[in-house]
Amino acid sequence: MEPMKRGSGRKPMSDINVVPYIDVMLVLLIVFMVTAPMLTQGIKVELPQAVTDPIDLKDQEPLVVTVKKTGEYFVELGDARDEALGLQAVSDMVVTILKNKPKTPVLVNGDSQVMYGSVIKLMAALQQSGVADVGLITDLPQ
Amino acid sequence: MYLPKMMMALFLMQVSVFAQAQLRIEITQGGDDPTPIAIVPFNWSGAGLLKEDVANVVAADMGRSGQFRPLERADMLSQPRSSKEVFYRDWRVLGVDYLVVGRIDSVNLASVQTSSPASYGLSYELMDVRAQKPIASWKIAEVKDLRAAAHHISDTIYQKLTGLRGIFSTKLMYVSVVQQGSGEKVYKLEVADADGQRPRTLLESSEPIMSPVWSPDGKRVAYVSFAGGRPAIYIQNRFTGKRIKLTGFPGINGAPDWSPDGQKMAMVLSKDGNPEIYIMDMKTRALRRLTHHYAIDTEPRWTKDGAALVFTSNRGGSPQIYKVDALSGRVVRLTFRGSYNARAQTSPDGHDLVMVHRENGQFHISVQNLQRDLFANLTKTSLDESPSISPNGSMVIYATQHKNMGVLGAVAINGSIKYLLPARHGEVREPVWSPYLN
Amino acid sequence: MKKMTSNAKFLAALVLGATLAGCQSQPTEEAVDTAAAEVIESGTHEVSGMTDSAVKSQEELAAEAAQALLAMTVFYFDFDQAIVKTDAYDVLQAHATFLSTNPAAAIRLEGHADERGTREYNIALGERRAKAVEKFLLVNGVSADQIETVSYGEERPVEGGHDEGSWAKNRRVELVYK
Structure with a gap:
């Protein structure tokens, strides 16, 4: 009541009180900060930055999983090296290899015509098998 | 109170009648940076099951030395029968440095008439996985005791790789x-x-x-x-x-x-x-x-x-x-x-x-x-x-x-x-x- | 169990005296047990007879005291030591007196060690202990012919535990009347 009186009648209130707005913004910011990590979904893939910046394999023999145009998976290892493998078989093989050689890099050699979905399924399976980073093999542009 | 004790006593006595102090191995501390090696199950060309799993005995021997770490059999991606069948990449991706493959053939079947046990011939090869080539191969012309043969195989492989005579047949x-x-x-x-x-x-x-x-x-x-x-x-x-x-x-x-x-x-x-x-x-x-x-x-x-x-x-x-x-x-x-x-x-x-x-x-x-x-x-x-x-x-x-x-x-x-x-x-x-x- | 047997053996030796002790061949376990049982029975009769007479003579009391001491046949030692402890002197003296007055009696001193340390060293240690007891008896008038020593080292523990309580009981010399 005191300030109103001092304001001497009808003089318009020229400055806005920003304090409540800052409060609201801060609350929103915190809400976003908390929920942001939860919102992240799907597979984190580190794609090579450019064709001139190849993945450093550190002299480790990589495990290459090939995805054919048909969506079939091939690993070219073991007794079934020429046969298409199910996702579970690929996953089992990856687990075995990582158990014996934990830092093995895993590369996905996908056909350019392959369905996006079968690559995603493969990468999800690899991630579940304990592969930290998956590399994607690309051809140099012609 | 007495009955269980009595039964225990009886049990112990029974056991002691035939039991020798059979020893089993419990590894309590692994070797210091052991060399990975894979002993592929030996290929048995004869009929029926063999009394001894030769590759298993060899793998256990190598592991007990502390200088080698045998690859678990379940982890083998392939089981080649000879060096010709080996895809080195299968072993390289598993980090294996050396590979042993072998085969067992029947020389003489067990004979009831002469009460002589069966005898076997064994051949085995040692391969360097990184160099992608066989290092050595051996043959045992005729042997009756497969377990002793397995320890002998361990001795030869160990000596080839370390330069030190093996103690697996001791x-x-x-x-x-x-x-x-x-x-x-x-x-x-x-x-x-x-x-x-x-x-x-x-x-x-x-x-x-x-x-x-x-x-x-x-x-x-x-x-x-x-x-x-x-x-x-x-x-x-x-x-x-x-x-x-x-x-x-x-x-x-x-x-x-x-x-x-x-x-x-x-x-x-x-x-x-x-x-x-x-x-x-x-x-x-x-x-x-x-x-x-x-x-x-x-x-x-x-x-x-x-x-x-x-x-x-x-x-x-x-x-x-x-x-x-x-x-x-x-x-x-x-x-x-x-x-x-x-x-x-x-x-x-x-x-x-x-x-x-x-x-x-x-x-x-x-x-x-x-x-x-x-x-x-x-x-x-x-x-x-x-x-x-x-x-x-x-x-x-x-x-x-x-x-x-x-x-x-x-x-x-x-x-x-x-x-x-x-x-x-x-x-x-x-x-x-x-x-x-x- | 073990102690009982030694006591029984001793009692048998005490009463049957020269007859049994003179026998050099080691009697079988069964034979000793039967003998001991008989002795104990006859002993009870004697005691009841004595209570009838109401008063025990001085000699009888002394004999009973000596008998109590003679019933003690195990002597203990410190770790890695072969020195007879002073609290064993009275008992050993009683054995020495008995043996010197019964020249036909003979004993076997069995030296033992606890499980710590090496087996052959413990054999030597057990022998040292048996010899320390032997020396005490020899000094106190027992003839060397009456004593036989053997060391079992750590091979025959009376207690199986791996603690000081068990070890202390295993570091011992057992005096066995033959």
Whole structure:
């Protein structure tokens, strides 16, 4: 009541009180900060930055999983090296290899015509098998 | 209350009727950066199942050395039958450095008429995975005992890769004690394969058996038996079982040790009133007294050159290791660390002294380098005793306590791998590693 | 169990005296047990007879005291030591007196060690202990022919535990009347 009186009648209130707005913004910011990590979904893939910046394999023999145009998976290892493998078989093989050689890099050699979905399924399976980073093999542009 | 005890007693008695102290391996500490190796199941061309899984025995042998880490069979991506069938990449991705493949063929079938067992021919190849090529291949023309063949295969592979002779075909001798339901103890002198399998009883007694040793050729053994209520030193042929009483003097007859040339036997006798070290000529049976001291002198062990013996004496006030010249009898003290060092043995190269050493009231197996002032405890447990060095100098077998039972332990002389060989029944003690037997 | 047997053996030796002790061959376990049982029975009769007479003579009391001492046949030692403890002197003296007055009696001194340390060293230690007891008896008039010593080292523990309580009981010399 005191300030109103001092304001001497009808003089318009020229400055806005920003304090409540800052409060609201801060609350929103915190809400976003908390929920942001939860919102992240799907597979984190580190794609090579450019064709001139190849993945450093550190002299480790990589495990290459090939995805054919048909969506079939091939690993070219073991007794079934020429046969298409199910996702579970690929996953089992990856687990075995990582158990014996934990830092093995895993590369996905996908056909350019392959369905996006079968690559995603493969990468999800690899991630579940304990592969930290998956590399994607690309051809140099012609 | 009584019934379970009775049944337990009955059970124990039943078991003891047929049970020898079968030992099983428990690896308690892995090797130090072991080389990965894969032993592919050997291809059996004959019919039916074989009694022994040769590749499995070889893999276990390699693993027990501490220098190799065998690939688990379930992890093998392929199982090639020969080097021609090998895709090196299958092994490279698993981090395997060396690969062994082999095959077993039937040479002669078991015959009921002549009661001769089946015999087999084996061939096997060793490959370098990184270099992508075979290193060596071997053939065993005819063998009846597949398990012995497997240990022989381990020996050849180990020697090819390390340059050191393998000890997988050697044997272990030890004393087992089984308490009967009646409370009576049965002492047995047993010999088993180096992996603790296939124990055979050389002697059974209701009185203590002590201090077994091998003859240098491994054909005979010597030991102390208390049969008849007094200690006596016996020597026994391992194959015929024939034995003779070597000494039975009043007082102590103990700690026999064959000289490396097999001509003499060192021993401890107290017939002159005090435990002293004597040397007996095995041909003439003439005795020569080597030590002259009012203190306890015991546990003589020949050095590998046969020129001297190390022994335990408390002539300095506490048990310490001394060395005595076999001819002159001149004595020098070897250990100065701690107030209890006993039952020493020198390594085959003569560089190391392995002994029982007390530290903070605990008895460990320790090694002292005789050339440089290096000393290390090989074991951390508290009641370790009776160390015995393998013929290639790489391992030490000893007796220890595990879960309140006497068990055998083995440790690499560099301390890397450690494993236990607990008996399935009763207690085991006083292990002695055999010399090379072939 | 073990102690009972030694006591029984001793009692048998005491009463049957020269007859049994003179026999050099070791009697079988069964034979000793039967003998001991008989002795104990006859002993009870004697005692009841004595209570009838109401007063015990001085000699009888002394004999009973000596008998109590003679019933003690195990002597204990410190770790890595072979020195007879002073509290064993009275008992050993009683054995010495008995043995010197019964020259036909013979004993076996069995030396033992605890499990710590090495087996052959413990054999030597056990012998040292048996010899220390032997020496005490010899000094006190027992003939060397009456004593036999043997060392079992750590091979025959009475207690199986791995603690000082068990070790203390295993570091011992057992005096056995033959």
